[in-house]
Amino acid sequence: GAGVSQTPSNKVTEKGKYVELRCDPISGHTALYWYRQSLGQGPEFLIYFQGTGAADDSGLPNDRFFAVRPEGSVSTLKIQRTERGDSAVYLCASSESGTWGETQYFGPGTRLLVL
Amino acid sequence: KQEVTQIPAALSVPEGENLVLNCSFTDSAIYNLQWFRQDPGKGLTSLLLIQSSQREQTSGRLNASLDKSSGRSTLYIAASQPGDSATYLCAVRDNYGQNFVFGPGTRLSVLP
Numbered sequence: 001g002a003g004v005s006q007t008p009s010n011k012v013t014e015k016g017k018y019v020e021l022r023c024d025p026i027s028g029h030t031a032l033y034w035y036r037q038s039l040g041q042g043p044e045f046l047i048y049f050q051g052t053g054a055a056d057d058s059g060l061p062n063d064r065f066f067a068v069r070p071e072g073s074v075s076t077l078k079i080q081r082t083e084r085g086d087s088a089v090y091l092c093a094s095s096e097s098g099t100w101g102e103t104q105y106f107g108p109g110t111r112l113l114v115l
Numbered sequence: 116k117q118e119v120t121q122i123p124a125a126l127s128v129p130e131g132e133n134l135v136l137n138c139s140f141t142d143s144a145i146y147n148l149q150w151f152r153q154d155p156g157k158g159l160t161s162l163l164l165i166q167s168s169q170r171e172q173t174s175g176r177l178n179a180s181l182d183k184s185s186g187r188s189t190l191y192i193a194a195s196q197p198g199d200s201a202t203y204l205c206a207v208r209d210n211y212g213q214n215f216v217f218g219p220g221t222r223l224s225v226l227p
Binding site: 035059091103106108109111 | 149151158
């Protein structure tokens, strides 16, 4: 079956612009996660959705970052007033129900470059 | 705060060698630990998931062990192949949140 997909695969923007990154989880998965991976580092947690609601947004670095999942499937990560330090790979993952011990399935990521 | 480290940062071996990748975590109150593989420009592929009550998991040429009390896990790769070349990431899920805490990865190159 189809895995987690993310669009766009690459995004180049200028400092100060607004960007949206999209994640399509595996069909039927209720849990969705966003991570950010800087060059040479492991992914860092940003936010976790259970259904439509953000169950844990403790990883969002500041109020320029926001994510939504209005219908409990597709999620959009929104970054306002982008800064060069926001350049990274943004990874999305989903799991079936979000219960403890489940495997998370990752998408290929969106590579964001802020000039 | 949970911190995960991995050594070595990079490893280059000739084809056919057996090798061990190491992962350490600071808080032993983990729920599970997972090893992932990441190819350049690609997402993460799950390799092995070890629950906190388990000591090891095996899949093909891969074997992962977990010593929760000492905060360590190892990934053993037998008879390495050039196709094993990738970055290997260790991630722990603790008892306090649903997200993974990742290590920085070990970049493996298997030379033909």
